Amino acid sequence: MKKVLFYGMTEKKMCFQHILMNALDLYKTGVEVKIIFEGGSVTLVPVFEDENNPLYNKAKEEGLIAGVCLACSKVLEVYDKNLESGLTMLDDMNGHAGMKKYIEEGYEVISM
Numbered sequence: 001m002k003k004v005l006f007y008g009m010t011e012k013k014m015c016f017q018h019i020l021m022n023a024l025d026l027y028k029t030g031v032e033v034k035i036i037f038e039g040g041s042v043t044l045v046p047v048f049e050d051e052n053n054p055l056y057n058k059a060k061e062e063g064l065i066a067g068v069c070l071a072c073s074k075v076l077e078v079y080d081k082n083l084e085s086g087l088t089m090l091d092d093m094n095g096h097a098g099m100k101k102y103i104e105e106g107y108e109v110i111s112m
Helices: 013-028 039-050 054-061 070-075 079-084 100-104
Strands: 003-008 032-037 065-069 108-111
Touching: 003 013, 013 032, 013 039, 013 054, 032 039, 039 054, 039 065, 039 070, 039 079, 065 070, 070 079
Parallel strands: 003 032, 003 108, 032 065
Antiparallel strands: none
16 A cells, blocks of 8 residues: 655644645545644644644544654644644654654655
């Protein structure tokens, strides 16, 4: 089975919405998909939560979101809000969310 990790770095909502759309589209076809919020994208979690974003909600419901970078959440002052989302805080790479585990598990990494 094909595996894809979307490693989201952008804080631009429209761009991240494309990550969500592609992830959901691939998931529908049987691809194993994971999404990580890293870098500036961590600021979008509270935005998506507050607006009850349907794409985000569907990805969350399907278990596609692996988690959110802990260090970036703290630096960008959204840690408490991101914790409230119920998503896993990731810190396996010096406090940040690493790709290594996914690469070792055979995921193709797409960073946007």
